[in-house]
Amino acid sequence: MIQNSTPIQVWENPLPTDVGNSVEEFLSKLGGPTLLYLPGRDHSRIRAVSTLLHGNEPSGVRAIHHWIRSGEKPVVDLLCFVGSVKAALAAPKFTHRALPWQKDLNRCFLPPFHGTEGQIAEFLIEKLLEAKPEALIDIHNTSGRGPAYGLSLEEDNTHKALVSLFSDTLVITHLRLGTLMELAENHFPSVTIECGGAKDPDSHAVALKGLERYATTESVLTLDGIWMGEVLNNPARLELCDGAKVAYARNPVPDVALTLPEEVEEYNFGILNPREVLGWLGPLGLKMLCVYDAEGKNVLPEYFTERNGCLFATRPLKLFMVTTNPEIAESDCLCYVVAADEK
Numbered sequence: 117m118i119q120n121s122t123p124i125q126v127w128e129n130p131l132p133t134d135v136g137n138s139v140e141e142f143l144s145k146l147g148g149p150t151l152l153y154l155p156g157r158d159h160s161r162i163r164a165v166s167t168l169l170h171g172n173e174p175s176g177v178r179a180i181h182h183w184i185r186s187g188e189k190p191v192v193d194l195l196c197f198v199g200s201v202k203a204a205l206a207a208p209k210f211t212h213r214a215l216p217w218q219k220d221l222n223r224c225f226l227p228p229f230h231g232t233e234g235q236i237a238e239f240l241i242e243k244l245l246e247a248k249p250e251a252l253i254d255i256h257n258t259s260g261r262g263p264a265y266g267l268s269l270e271e272d273n274t275h276k277a278l279v280s281l282f283s284d285t286l287v288i289t290h291l292r293l294g295t296l297m298e299l300a301e302n303h304f305p306s307v308t309i310e311c312g313g314a315k316d317p318d319s320h321a322v323a324l325k326g327l328e329r330y331a332t333t334e335s336v337l338t339l340d341g342i343w344m345g346e347v348l349n350n351p352a353r354l355e356l357c358d359g360a361k362v363a364y365a366r367n368p369v370p371d372v373a374l375t376l377p378e379e380v381e382e383y384n385f386g387i388l389n390p391r392e393v394l395g396w397l398g399p400l401g402l403k404m405l406c407v408y409d410a411e412g413k414n415v416l417p418e419y420f421t422e423r424n425g426c427l428f429a430t431r432p433l434k435l436f437m438v439t440t441n442p443e444i445a446e447s448d449c450l451c452y453v454v455a456a457d458e459k
């Protein structure tokens with residue numbers, strides 16, 4: 117049933133009775149990164165979906181498991197990739213983005229493809245190029261709570277149509293991080309969906325509803341009507357300098373570079389006003405923070421300033437991908453920022 121001599125296993129036509137009663141059982145059966153081919157009614161076309169590139173983001177794989185168990189046939193063939201299975205299964209389940217000795221798989225889609233994760237990335241992209249899908253949707257969760265949104269490199273109706281299956285918020289990014297979407301976009305329309313918080317049942321519902329639409333809609337590349345949603349352009353990443361620590365607390369924590377309030381996730385897609393204190397800076401102030409734009413330039417002064425040891429926005433900002441997980445904040449980023457007046 118499962119072929120296993122490559123960095124990724126291939127499982128053709130899994131039946132509803134093959135995939136276990138729970139998503140945990142499904143992942144145990146997979147055991148590692150797996151491509152599942154689900155035959156559709158129209159074999160002349162194929163669509164790709166990827167998920168669990170991060171082992172702590174379960175909404176997408178829950179949706180795929182649910183879809184296979186439904187026994188429904190997709191309208192066209194579906195190629196489903198389930199990535200960081202081992203990280204997801206490591207106790208406590210769904211808490212490891214990657215295992216401690218692994219690289220972040222969704223930063224490895226960039227040649228040269230070194231190491232185990234590089235090989236997985238290279239093999240996946242080869243398989244996708246062979247399959248020539250109409251589109252790719254890569255399903256994630258955010259580490260903090262917040263509404264679902266889509267990410268795309270392109271702002272056209274094709275990408276809006278793909279995102280609209282899941283959400284009415286689209287973020288156009290020019291940041292280059294080595295993600296699957298960035299590499300796949302060279303070959304076919306690709307979007308990333310952030311379904312909202314990993315533990316939030318609403319996020320699972322967004323993933324399932326969106327996957328059902330992707331699997332059952334005759335044409336997913338054309339907008340049904342006009343796009344009524346929100347488009348946010350060109351986010352930058354607020355990061356800590358290497359080795360700098362963040363704390364989430366009600367009051368400033370001594371000796372960390374930045375203390376953010378415990379409820380900072382409430383800013384996800386909300387507006388941060390220049391009069392509001394976002395957080396408390398440590399002894400080295402703004403020196404321990406960076407804001408990187410798409411060119412990799414530190415543009416912090418355009419976005420943030422310091423007054424009396426506190427961190428303020430220089431102008432109204434929209435924040436997203438805000439997390440309260442210090443590990444993610446320290447190793448990846450604190451959040452993404454967009455000027456709220458930019459459309």
Ligand SMILES: [Zn+2]
Binds near residue numbers: 169170173222256
């Ligand atoms: Zn992710």
